[in-house]
Amino acid sequence: GEDVEQSLFLSVREGDSSVINCTYTDSSSTYLYWYKQEPGAGLQLLTYIFSNMDMKQDQRLTVLLNKKDKHLSLRIADTQTGDSAIYFCAVSTSGTYKYIFGTGTRLKVLA
Amino acid sequence: DTGVSQDPRHKITKRGQNVTFRCDPISEHNRLYWYRQTLGQGPEFLTYFQNEAQLEKSRLLSDRFSAERPKGSFSTLEIQRTEQGDSAMYLCASSDKAEAFFGQGTRLTVV
Numbered sequence: 001g002e003d004v005e006q007s008l009f010l011s012v013r014e015g016d017s018s019v020i021n022c023t024y025t026d027s028s029s030t031y032l033y034w035y036k037q038e039p040g041a042g043l044q045l046l047t048y049i050f051s052n053m054d055m056k057q058d059q060r061l062t063v064l065l066n067k068k069d070k071h072l073s074l075r076i077a078d079t080q081t082g083d084s085a086i087y088f089c090a091v092s093t094s095g096t097y098k099y100i101f102g103t104g105t106r107l108k109v110l111a
Numbered sequence: 112d113t114g115v116s117q118d119p120r121h122k123i124t125k126r127g128q129n130v131t132f133r134c135d136p137i138s139e140h141n142r143l144y145w146y147r148q149t150l151g152q153g154p155e156f157l158t159y160f161q162n163e164a165q166l167e168k169s170r171l172l173s174d175r176f177s178a179e180r181p182k183g184s185f186s187t188l189e190i191q192r193t194e195q196g197d198s199a200m201y202l203c204a205s206s207d208k209a210e211a212f213f214g215q216g217t218r219l220t221v222v
Contacts, residue, residue, distance in 0.1 A: 004153075031209050033211075035213075040218075041215060041216075042115075042117075042202060042213040042214050042215040042216045043154070043202065043204075043213040044213075045210055045211070045212060045213075048209060048210060050209070088153050088154070090153075097142060097144075097159060097161075097206075098144070098156045098159055098167060099144070099146075099154075099156065099204075099211060100156070101146075101153030101154045101155075102153050103151070103152055103153050104151075104152075104153050
């Protein structure tokens, strides 16, 4: 079945850029998502990219997709302490609509 | 639009008891999902509805679990004869297109 992997932790200094990486196995993945989860809360959709795109930018967020390597990344520019959270990568395939999530990357922003 | 609403937010139950959770999706969203999230893990897919039809169920959804979505609006997830291993956050999400929006979740603790 589909597998989505992420590194567990990332620590950056306030004002630096953060890059969170994700790899997936199913080449037929159609939509690829980034969600943010703060302690005790649900998941907040940050952005998503369709599989025929290479890049998507939304304010401080940049998503890069390398379909050949099945690699997705999320870059957060000018990282702030409020960005500290767990970031989940998720993929879905057209026709099934279910999302497969990675284990999440815990981002810690140091002041 | 008030977003996806889940009730209750927290539930503590004794092993062997039945519990029921409710999810109110964003109005007019025809797709509704249930996920389960345990500590340190990403959400795991449980089941998916399109309108009132339950189209897919994970093998994680044992016979003790049942979900309904009468009239294609709100949904309920019932767990019968709860076990300690059922302790988790149960997340509901809804979508009408590519973006799924999650509720705050119901945290279940089985003692």
